[in-house]
Amino acid sequence: MAGAAIEDPQGHLWFASTLGVMRYDPARDRTPPAPPAVVVDAAFSSVQGAIRPGSRLGTAVGTITFKLAVPTFRDEDRIRFRHRLLPVEHEWSEPEYSNVVRLASVAPGSYRFEAIAEDVSGRRSATVMELPFSVLLPWWRTPLAELFGCLLLLGLVVLAFRVRTRRLQRERNRLEQVVEERTRELQAQAAELQRLASTDELTGTANRRKFAQALELELQRLSRSPDGARLSLILLDLDGFKEINDTHGHDAGDRLLAAIGRRLRERLRSTDLVARFGGDEFAVILPLTSRNGAQRAALKLIQAVAKVKVPMDDREIGVTASAGFAVVASTADVTGKLDQLITQADMALYAAKRAGGNRVYSLDGTWQ
Structure with missing residues (x-):
């Protein structure tokens, strides 16, 4: 039988072939080695x-x-x-x-x-x-580059923050400047309104309302002053001013009033107050001024008025003035005395005018 083999007691296999009998010893068969290293x-x-x-x-x-x-x-x-x-x-x-x-x-x-x-x-x-x-x-992904990138990013953030902060600061400064300028404008407008509310537009002197407030304030201050302190009031009226208006017109009269108002302000102390009391009448408050001081001030004022001249056509026009004054002492009870002080000065003024004008009168010195 082709391919048949006989195994002997030693485990050998015997095959028949055309060349004769062949013996195979499995124990002597070697397994192929594993592949060598690559x-x-x-x-x-x-x-x-x-x-x-x-x-x-x-x-x-x-x-x-x-x-x-x-x-x-x-x-x-x-x-x-x-x-x-x-x-x-x-x-x-x-x-x-x-x-x-x-x-x-x-x-x-x-x-x-x-x-x-x-x-x-x-x-x-x-x-x-x-x-x-x-x-x-790549170089941009190396630790050093990443560190540099982080520092750069941090620097950009800081720079952006500073730029934004500076921009906000500039905007804040601009707004503050705008607010400051607007505040100054409002203050100037308020001051101008206050001035207009207390100033006679024609003469530039205080108006009647400002005069009343100032006189009341000075009377209150006088009541707290030491014994012997005095407050004087002068009322000054222009002589013949009606003839100026009738002859040369109201424009000429207004120019003359404006020039007299400027001259009166120039002749007074910074603590004094001159106000337009009526049409051609002025009032002057002289704080801490005695009877003699008030008399000298009144004479100086009517002399200053007499020197005021306004050109009119081919000539100059002017007027004289009469003045009356009254004085109140600190020892007096000045509560409610405002009208009384004005009345005293007014009576003295008309006494001066009845006497011919261009002079100064008072009533019996100070009143108690």
Whole structure:
């Protein structure tokens, strides 16, 4: 029977063949060895060239190619290869007969390429081939560059903050300036309104309302002053002013009144107050002024009025003035005395006018 074999007691197998009887001893049969370790025949980058163990490749590596080989001639065409790229791939690849491995788009990092050989029986190389290499980070991703980037970003944030702060400060300063200017304008307008409310528009002197307020205030102040203090009031009326209006017109009369108002203000102290009391009548408040001081002031004022001249056509026009004054002492009870003081001065004024004008009169000195 073809292919038949007989096993003897020693375990040998006996076969019949055309050459005779053949004996096979299984104990002497040797198992084929496992494939030897893989070696790298070539490793290179399509951009940077050859790769050696420990190579540091630049950022652009292109495609990395490994050509593997097994140093054996036994069943060479039946050797397969497995590979992996640590730490990206932890499992071995499926066995392939191709000895060329290509890796595309390898990111920056440290790697170890490993490969083993495997025969058809599944026996693997006892030693794993290892080829470590690394792909460098681009310069903008290096720790130093990242630190610089962080510092730059921080600097930009600080700069933006300072720019914004300065812009806000400038805006704040601008608004404060606008508010300040507006406040000054309002204050000026308020002061102007106050001035208009207390000033006679024609003569520039205080008006009747301002005069009453000032006289009441000075009377109250006098009541708190030491004994012997005096407050004087002068009423001054222009002589013949009606004839000026009737002869030369009201425009001429207004110009004359304005000029007299300026002259009266120039002749008084800063503490004194001159007011337009009526049409052509003025009132002068003289704080802390005795009877003699009031008389001298009244004479000075009527002399100043007599010197005021206003050009009119081919001539100059002017008038004289009469004055009456009254004085109140600090020892007097001045409560409600405002009208009484004005009446005293008014009576003295008309006494001066009845006497012919251009003179100063008073009634019995101070009144108690």
